[in-house]
Amino acid sequence: MRHENVSKKIVRKCGVELQCIRKYRMKWLPILCCITLAASCVVTPPRSSLHGQSGAISGSESTGAERRILTGWGGGNAGDVVSRAAEVGFKELVVHHDNATNFTHFIELGKQYGIGIYAWLYLGDIPAWKKAYPNTTPPLQMMNDNEEEALKRIKADKTPGKSGYQFGGEPVNEVEVLETPLLCFHDPRVIEVFKKQIDEMLAFPGVKGVAFDYIGYQNYRCCRCPISQMQLETYQKQHPELSRETVLERFSFETLVDFNNCLSRYARAVKSDAKVITHVYPVYLPEPLYGNHLDLDVCGQTAAWFFAPFWSVEKIKAYSSIIAREAKRYHARQNGAALIGYYNAPDKYRVKSKERLVAELKAILDGGCLRVHVCSFNDVLKTTDAAEVFCNFFGKSDRQSTKKE
């Protein structure tokens, strides 16, 4: 069942059976192998010393533990997961709102256990498009021939681990693209789809806010559909001094940021106390850690990706330091969060060991990130070792249920 769950998530990533996996929403973050960025960044000193321990770090230590916030992305049945998530130390969960009864139950149980519940919004949500525009073909992002060729190759690869494919994370191979089709947000109708979704999401009493996902480009750089190309031409005319290459990059980046910020602003207009969080994914290759440009409450950026080759602890710490230190550079409201990927599907992927998880979480905290996002929380809850590790970092020291009576 565990494998089935993970498999479904993977499948969703692959863009197949997209509508069949509503129960378990996942998230994969990525970051491009920004060797230059990682190598050049200045790592701040650890804000808390976690040394000399085997990973069992008590929540009562003076390590800022009381200020740590663990957020989980996933799904499942509220009655099965909320109380267990509370025991592990989750303070926030991100789940889909499509099953109104289950989502309401999440909110109710979340209130009892002190867990804030976010509704999951993702750019590949074709059903959301069809709901808003029932008789109109969804405007999907388009790629060039080389990228389409890569997509075919990735889809055809059925070997375990898919030859190092990173599913939207920083690529290991020369050309990678996301298997999941994404809507083109340059089409003005697309933002209307998600505004309607935000209306729906924030109409649930007690919901904490909205969580963005998959807001990016399928080829990790730009969209090549006719609408995007037309807008690109206009942008070029407005900036005749810039090269074609620079125009494409600037246009793609600015519109990506604007789309996020427009939706974030809309959510606050609908409900003034709604929180907006995101997971920057798929990777945006020209600037993997661009998340601080987003005007929202918490920006989760990948610090430790899901798949082998696992990131070095040096890279994890360096990314976490940037995520924490640079979060408020452009927007005062923003807080940075480090995303750690965790799946348990040993038949498909190398599973992170307990020691590996401890090392990754220590590196994140040493980098200064007290907010940690993990996907999927379902895999953490189902794996005793993983649950124990997260509990040691984020749970209450007495390990008692946090249910509020």
Ligand SMILES: [Zn+2]
């Ligand atoms: Zn497009």
